[in-house]
Amino acid sequence: MDSNAGKPRRIDSFKLLSFASHVDDNTIEQAKETASMPFVHPHVALMPDAHSGKGSAVGTVIPTIDAVIPAAVGVDIGCGMIALRTRYSEDDLAGRDLSVLRASIESAIPLSPGNYNRSLDRFPFTAQRVASLAADAASDRVDLSHSPKWREQLGSLGGGNHFIELCIDNVGGVWLFLHSGSRGVGNKIAQKHIKIAQKLCKQWHIGLPNADLAYLPAQTPQFDAYLTELSWAQRFAFENRAEMMDRFRQVFAQWIGHDGDPADIATDSVNCHHNYTVQERHAGKDVWLTRKGAIDAHEGVRGVIPGSMGTRSYVVRGKGNSAGLCSAPHGAGRRFSRTEAKRRFTEADLDKAMVGIEYRHGPDWIDEIPAAYKDIDVVMRDAQELVDIEFELRQVLNVKGT
Numbered sequence: 001m002d003s004n005a006g007k008p009r010r011i012d013s014f015k016l017l018s019f020a021s022h023v024d025d026n027t028i029e030q031a032k033e034t035a036s037m038p039f040v041h042p043h044v045a046l047m048p049d050a051h052s053g054k055g056s057a058v059g060t061v062i063p064t065i066d067a068v069i070p071a072a073v074g075v076d077i078g079c080g081m082i083a084l085r086t087r088y089s090e091d092d093l094a095g096r097d098l099s100v101l102r103a104s105i106e107s108a109i110p111l112s113p114g115n116y117n118r119s120l121d122r123f124p125f126t127a128q129r130v131a132s133l134a135a136d137a138a139s140d141r142v143d144l145s146h147s148p149k150w151r152e153q154l155g156s157l158g159g160g161n162h163f164i165e166l167c168i169d170n171v172g173g174v175w176l177f178l179h180s181g182s183r184g185v186g187n188k189i190a191q192k193h194i195k196i197a198q199k200l201c202k203q204w205h206i207g208l209p210n211a212d213l214a215y216l217p218a219q220t221p222q223f224d225a226y227l228t229e230l231s232w233a234q235r236f237a238f239e240n241r242a243e244m245m246d247r248f249r250q251v252f253a254q255w256i257g258h259d260g261d262p263a264d265i266a267t268d269s270v271n272c273h274h275n276y277t278v279q280e281r282h283a284g285k286d287v288w289l290t291r292k293g294a295i296d297a298h299e300g301v302r303g304v305i306p307g308s309m310g311t312r313s314y315v316v317r318g319k320g321n322s323a324g325l326c327s328a329p330h331g332a333g334r335r336f337s338r339t340e341a342k343r344r345f346t347e348a349d350l351d352k353a354m355v356g357i358e359y360r361h362g363p364d365w366i367d368e369i370p371a372a373y374k375d376i377d378v379v380m381r382d383a384q385e386l387v388d389i390e391f392e393l394r395q396v397l398n399v400k401g402t
Helices: 025-035 098-108 126-139 183-203 221-256 338-344 347-353 363-368 376-382
Strands: 016-018 044-051 058-064 080-089 163-169 173-180 266-273 275-282 285-292 294-296 302-305 313-318 327-329 387-400
Touching (some): 016 025, 025 058, 044 376, 080 221, 098 221, 098 387, 126 221, 163 221, 183 221, 266 294, 285 294, 302 387, 338 363, 347 363
Parallel strands (some): 016 044
Antiparallel strands (some): 044 058, 058 285, 080 173, 163 173, 163 387, 294 327, 302 313
16 A cells, blocks of 8 residues: 555644545635634544535544534534444345345335335334433423424435445445434534524624634533534434334345344444534543544444445444544545536446446436545545454445435
8 A cells, every 4th residue: 555545644834634635625725714713622634535515524523622613513413324244144145136125125214305204103113212312302402393203204314325235245244234314303403503603603703714614612502502402413313323224124134034033133233423523532632523524433443434335335443543533534525516426427327337236226316426436445545544444345235315
């Protein structure tokens, strides 16, 4: 590998370290704006998969003292990955019709934005999760009046780059794999507090590089309210992935002919956020660390780094790199915007890229074509000082919403 791979470079005189060997100028400018905020400590870390985002670049790790930036976390609070290794091997899939499994997944898990569960009693494990989340919201006084359908959202995938996959690892093991977040309820919570932060900064005549860097200072009611509702949304996202994985496991067990409790098929699992804020200690100070498109990579902490819908993904273990703020990339990262991808590529290009993978055909997924994303090999090369690779996965089935 390149001897300079994974080595951070300081960007000009800013408190900004970049681990990305391929990054566009607009992403760098966004990261500079974020790093210029006076409460950043010790620096902002730009991950190998960084690309332009709303307010802050996606793939930015932002440590702040006594302040949080709601738009830096973003509207998909708690978005992340869950991966489950089964006791089955690639040989066990031989001769089985993957299209039947795909149809079962699409029946069990609502796909696409605005598509929720019609009832809450289809699966026996759903009610307990809903009740627990409701109890937490009540005890913490989380206002959910903006999302009367939040219960029906639990266990739904959404759209964009959210996906469900069946994968095979480098030693032949079969994995269940999916990517999603806090759905509409998390979006509503985020939008509410972004507007509050912007209103307060304007009211206090605080100059900002851009409005999406509006922040909430500690020791204010608005700061406390955001952190309370943020924490609930992060838990919702975690449970949403767990709920979908339980459903995926159920239909997979039936499809493969598992004799016994579907829970028994699991031998390993990882569930991790990559859009969230948490309190950590870095460079001798307690900070609010926002990972916008990044995973926790403290020493020994396991995480998941997905590629695009037609390329490899990875289960990793963190190295605790302090320069990287104990973080790592969250995926391949976009190379082209959705609009540009649709302009450049065709449905035939997508079909060609997905040869050998069972997936939902059609023009709706052109903007998710692998060529619209960065080369995952380059991203992982740049991340070699941040994580160790435990498993390399390739997908044989992919399900996306629109």
